[in-house]
Amino acid sequence: MLINHLLPCGTLTDAGSSFWRTLSINEKLDLLFFLRSVRMLDRRMVLWQRQGKIGTYAPVEGQEAAQVGSAYALDKKDWVFPSYREQGVAFTFGISTTSIIQYWSGRIEGCKPPIGYRYVPPTVPIATQLPHAVGAAWSIKKKKETGIAIAYFGDGATSEGDFHEALNFASIFDLPVLFFCQNNGYAISVPFAEQSATKTVVEKASAYGINAYQVDGNDVLAVYHVVKTAKSKRKPALIEAVTYRTGAHTTADDASRYRPEGEVRIWLNRDPLYRYEQLCLKEGLLDEDQIEKQDQQVAKELDRTMREVEKSHPNPSSLFTHVYHQIPDWLKKQQEEAANDVNHGSIHC
Amino acid sequence: MLINHLLPCGTLTDAGSSFWRTLSINEKLDLLFFLRSVRMLDRRMVLWQRQGKIGTYAPVEGQEAAQVGSAYALDKKDWVFPSYREQGVAFTFGISTTSIIQYWSGRIEGCKPPIGYRYVPPTVPIATQLPHAVGAAWSIKKKKETGIAIAYFGDGATSEGDFHEALNFASIFDLPVLFFCQNNGYAISVPFAEQSATKTVVEKASAYGINAYQVDGNDVLAVYHVVKTAKSKRKPALIEAVTYRTGAHTTADDASRYRPEGEVRIWLNRDPLYRYEQLCLKEGLLDEDQIEKQDQQVAKELDRTMREVEKSHPNPSSLFTHVYHQIPDWLKKQQEEAANDVNHGSIHC
């Protein structure tokens, strides 16, 4: 049942081999680039949080293949509805690291998608983005566009009513929407077995009569392949990417309180980067020096971006813009009040 | 798949015959009494609504077997969470016709369950009673009581998030709760095929890994048998009683706008009363005269009750009692205000 292309050691399965042959060199190298870049970005974010440069942060580590593989299968015109942990999706889809860093620095500018991109700001309330993706897919269908909508969510989201209502709508109205669940085994501290009476997420698809795919979420090739396939059908589908976050839920969380060390170790041995890197090296797509150089480039760029974000400052007047289409006069009065309140830097003065 | 004991013509199936043999005469006669009484009560309610004696009313007609059969399988100690159409359940379970008439006359007294009965006031917001039943079942389990909780709802309720969350909880915590769905084919005007991508309600149980039974909802014996069986397992179960309301959604609704006449006719031929009455007559449990006499008795009692309810008047002070455990002093002030407002009979004076 679990679709798998690439084993933890970096060996292709039969299905993996045939998919691999269909890929261009660029695709193959891109996947590696995104995987490595996302990990680098993610680790820096954790560090920057510790240094007080950004706020509480939700790390991706361990889930890079699920995010990169799925996002790489998307087209620019697709609608993307991420939750709060999708930095890997954002980066791969083409969202700037500036935006990503700004968002986690509590800066609303970071939410603004680049022109032409239908990349929706991260959704914090669990499962609420699923109905939005349904609506966006409906707009695609009604306008006879070619794209799809994809909603990203965790295993935890499957317990919410919005999950149910969204899948039901998608199915009844037959909409081109992919429900992409990263089942990382936990909703914060609660293991999937305590959240769901079915052993898998895909089993739930039968209540809605929609297609379902369970895929090894640490296998970037299988994820890429599955999402590409599901996308091409232009039908609602539930995709379960079985994965694991090797770090904490957020930088404010202590995962050792609820996860046995042994479990983490097992999953470290299934690292999504290692296996794909091994494959690329074996296949002679590039060598370790080239990887190293590429990494340095990315690192430099990330650090430069962080410095830039730090230099800029938020403007209190942006509290008021975009709340309504235009700032109404009555709200302008409050905006002036805020502008006059020069000491806005601190609550205690 | 569909469990059936009694054919529309009044003939027992094989399964029906063996169940029939296990029943006492009292049980057999009770079922007939309740079916006939509920229909009589229901028809009178529709009439009384037309006469302005009660408010908007949701008729049961066509669904009597589902309601009587299920309620007759319950014990006094069971928790019952009805929706707004469960007059048949209420009557069979032992709720007085006074209460039923009061409720539909807009009188809060009609909501009060008799002492010792865990019959909860009708729930109006769709599907919201399902989590309550889960909680009540949880209390049963925790207190090691012997009963179960049952939630009544329609096909429409399966589209709501609360349906999903309730079934998930019931399954995870393994609670003795029956989810009894009267699938009457419509949520007001919307046919089930437009509400759900699965053809049946029972298919949805697989998303929660719970037992499911689909039963002919117009077959009082099959319903009684299924609920008895499910109840004895003390496990969560989803029961779909396939039925039809032959009347309108409520007295304010015109069902001919959205239902073909032919469809209604088909279901009139599957009348739940006719078939069970035929069986009883054939089996010689009683004759038509006895039925007639019994009916007259019930009718007299109903009319007497209606007159009594009409004679009594609601007390404005009851707006304030039971909002909190005790009426707080600040609310007593409002209560006095209301008491002093003698002309409370009309908004326009």
Next chain:
Amino acid sequence: MLTMVQSIADAQRVALEIDKNVLLLGEDIGKNGGVFRATEGLWEQFGSERVIDTPLSEAGIVGSALGLAMGGFKPIIEIQFLSFITPAFEQIVSHVARMRLRSQGVFSTSMVIRAPYGGGIGAPELHSDSTEAYFVHTPGLRVVVPSSPYTAKGLLLGAVASPDPVLFLEPLRLYRTQKEEVPSDYYTLSIDKATVVSQGEDVTLIGWGAMIPLLLEASRLLMEQDITADVIDLQSLSPIDEETLFASAKKTGRVVIVHEAPRTCGVGAEIAARLSEEVIDSLEAPIKRVAGYDVPYPLFALEHAYLPSVKKVVQAVMELVYFQ
């Protein structure tokens, strides 16, 4: 001559005609024409691609309508009764009210959520509640309430034209009480203005929706005692048209605010608070509220005891006029 519910259907017909991106979504709004017939004939005219019967799933309706709005459509949603908006509460307050801001103006949130509300017609439990204050307290939304067939059509088309999401509350008690000339063409009324529906000198009566006929009746009765009233139909509950309220309060020096919702933290509280912040020195008496009691809306046998009445309003005015 149309009733309010007919004028609302008519407004939606016009909206569907002039803008192909307008869509209707809701429970029983298609073939059935809505439980109140507020979408009567529209499914027949525009088909099920534009007048969409949905499953019984308010969060799903509002959430997917938001996705449709982001995708360039303009959904008009019917929530069958205002109380049944609560399953969609999260979608409304966490998303509909915020998506424009969160996306920094990139994604549209333009939609109208229609809901019949209020009491007085002997409806079943939870079919008569007035919960407008929840939404007035939620920045990013607009809240509009008509009080007549003519204003209903103009305000609803104004709401549809608004790029902001609008909660459009329809006082169901007025759905069929009055027939009025309603132009069959497109016209809009401003959705952020109050209207002075009757002019006077001694007291300002503020209300909306089904309270307006009641305030006019109270004002007529007061006239018999030589007390004349400004009767203000608030119409826009969010934003509140302060200027109109302040001007009237300054003129009369006495204010009574009337609404069906429970008194505590109702919209009346906000109006009273603003008046007491801005025009307190013009007031000759305390600000009075005539509102629902602080109890859940009762089953209908007692709704008349719960609701504001002409008598309660007149009494409140008398107390102010003879204050001190």
Next chain:
Amino acid sequence: MLTMVQSIADAQRVALEIDKNVLLLGEDIGKNGGVFRATEGLWEQFGSERVIDTPLSEAGIVGSALGLAMGGFKPIIEIQFLSFITPAFEQIVSHVARMRLRSQGVFSTSMVIRAPYGGGIGAPELHSDSTEAYFVHTPGLRVVVPSSPYTAKGLLLGAVASPDPVLFLEPLRLYRTQKEEVPSDYYTLSIDKATVVSQGEDVTLIGWGAMIPLLLEASRLLMEQDITADVIDLQSLSPIDEETLFASAKKTGRVVIVHEAPRTCGVGAEIAARLSEEVIDSLEAPIKRVAGYDVPYPLFALEHAYLPSVKKVVQAVMELVYFQ
């Protein structure tokens, strides 16, 4: 010496000890001890039958807690952050607040819904909202907010003892800012009384939760200018302890109400409305509100610009003192 979050854990420990019908339900409250550690150690002490990790399902949690309450248990629910109460909004307003009334007193609705709320700690989006007004406007509920470790334990145990359902809002900004002597035994504080935490003559400052330290600081600064303030910690937002507020307002003649929620239709509006109804003739200046702006709570980089500050409070007082 305990912090507020420790005293809240301690209150729950005591509640679990003295009443075997007390149950804790919530997301991550068991093994993890709660994301803020407000249930630290309780799962270990009382086991998973009494300290229950639930699925991520707020409507399911509140709805099944109501069923448990009806069945004789006393649930204490943790909602992880107040904004995530919205999926349970229908269960709370249509059922928890009404089931006692609907069943005419037969079924208990006694439960406590705890939720951290408010801003000031740089939390992610939707983790800092103050939506107390929604619940204060909902008859049948009580709403309580502590402002110190000592009051937190006493009020929480008071809430648990209450037969009415209580929304217990915990100002997360104060979770760890202060350590205080907190008796380890059982004690309760009245959950419907305001407290005058500091006495003065010239102005009344009204607030709750995280506003209290800020009001005390403002009062200290004002003292330097010979302005003395009554600082009132409302504590009970529903019901509102009018007597205490009226007495102070009559004494000082000037009132500033401070809260984090958006100004429009916030609880401040209700307080202002009541004062303007009942003590208007004692006021020497308009009633002022210092509140959040009428915008969604911002991402954290701007939260300090959004929130009430000592400076804004002092400025509001000055305007009142030098009024006219």
